[in-house]
Amino acid sequence: MDLLSPEPGLVIWSGLTFIILFLLLRKFAWRPILDAIKAREHKIEEALASAQKASEEYKRIEEAKANMVADAKQERDLMLKEARAVKDSILAEAKENAVVEAQKIVAAAKLQIEKEKADAISELKLQVAKMSVEIAGKLLSENLKSDERQEEIIEKYLNECNFN
């Protein structure tokens, strides 16, 4: 049967053509195409790796940033707290001082008053003494006249001498 008996001519041509085609395509098509695809795959892999790296780096930086922000916040809080404490202590001290000062002033005033009072009393004593002496002098001079008169006079002066 024709269909199943090979023709030597066509076998030779097919074989020859296939070998030549194979060699040509291998050299000028398959190798360049497959190499280019491989190179491209390599490139893509590299790019992906570097992108991965970059994203990791970014993450790291982001983390560092967050840490720094947190630190700064803490520091600020600490400072604020300290300042508040200082303010409070200053206020407390000032209050204390004021109290002490006021007490001092009051004490000084009391002392002054005592002193003035003492002065006044001594003055008064002096005046009373003077008066007494005067009265006594007058009494003495009156005494010289009569008893009734003397008692009258004493009474009169005593009434006059009013210690308010």
Next chain:
Amino acid sequence: MGSLISVGLGIIVFGLGIGIGNIGKSALDAMARQPEIASEIRTALLISAAFIEGAGMFAIVIAFLTAN
């Protein structure tokens, strides 16, 4: 003689049909069960179908050769 060959060819194709049909059925079942390895199943399906077909072709060729 010619009609005998035709009957023989019919029987060959009958067998081929059953064989490849079975492969197709099993492959479809497997693909439905595990769609994630469908491409591997497809390759296996084609290879086994090709083997059965090869055997069938062999028989058909022998039938043709004896016809002449």
Next chain:
Amino acid sequence: MNRIKLFVFAIAALACPASVMAAHEMQTDSTEAKEEIDVNEIIGHHIADAHSWNIFGYTNSDGEKVELTIPLPVITYYKGDVLVRLSSAFEEEAVVEHNGLYYKMHHGKIYMTNAAGDIETDENGPINERPLDISITRNVVSMFMSVALLLLIFIGAARAYRKSSVPRGGNAMVETLVLFVKDIADEQIGKEKSDKFAPYILTLFFFIWINNIIGLIPFFPGGSNLSGNISFTGILAVFTFLTTAIFASKSYWKHNLTVPGIPFPMKFLLVPIEIVSMFTKPFTLLIRLLANVTGGHIIILSLLSMIFITQSYVMTIPSVLLSLVIFVLELIFGALQAYIFALLSSLYIGLAVKDEEHED
């Protein structure tokens, strides 16, 4: 998965213009088969090789049958005598004399004859001696065309990579196809060894595919039945066989020739089976491609011939529609057969070059 989808899309894109061509084939056939309704002969003529290329025939106004035919070179070798002639010299059974030898073409074959051009026959056909016929036949011309196309497409695609590493347009599709075939080799042979065999598998796949497509184009530059010819499929199968035999690993030979791990008496049975199977593997390759492609051509032509067998216009519609369906199917099969040939070739090569030392 996406790669396969693209692949299917490419085939579908090819199928659309092909349906127009199918209608065209019906027209060209109608002129051929006006008088005779010997469908067997028409089909046999179509799927066989030829020394000239019949483009079309028609009946002119004088009622004569005119055939437009391109003569192709006939080259033969017989006992030291090389004959180179155009096939037109052999028209109408003319006897060609060269260096005292007489050549004659009879039913598409060159025979050695006497001066009168007698062809002696017995029940198996002519018994005249035949020279070694290495003519540039229709199939050879069609093969050269396919080679030119392949070189154009793929070297062009390879050049595109010099400009940028990402191809555009048609070259992107070429890359998809190349990667599709490369994946077959990678899967079956194994990644570390496939680099060596991928060019072979790629050449095999595209050479078969493009010839399948050319064979399906019904008008002039196509229509040959190269990939359905046993000489063509045979030599490809031989190449695959040689590749497996040459690059086979030690463990492959050991496994095939000694069949380790089974009782000794069984070896008498299994070793011959293994040896025979080494040859049947490529043999089924060649038969499968041959039978599928030729079968496809026969089915399409048979369906179209229904019109001439029934001699009725009514038959035209179903027969053209049916052959169109088969035509599209054959386009898919053309790719599928190339795929299977490449797949099985890489499977056989993969089996042969695998050097694992497991004995079971």
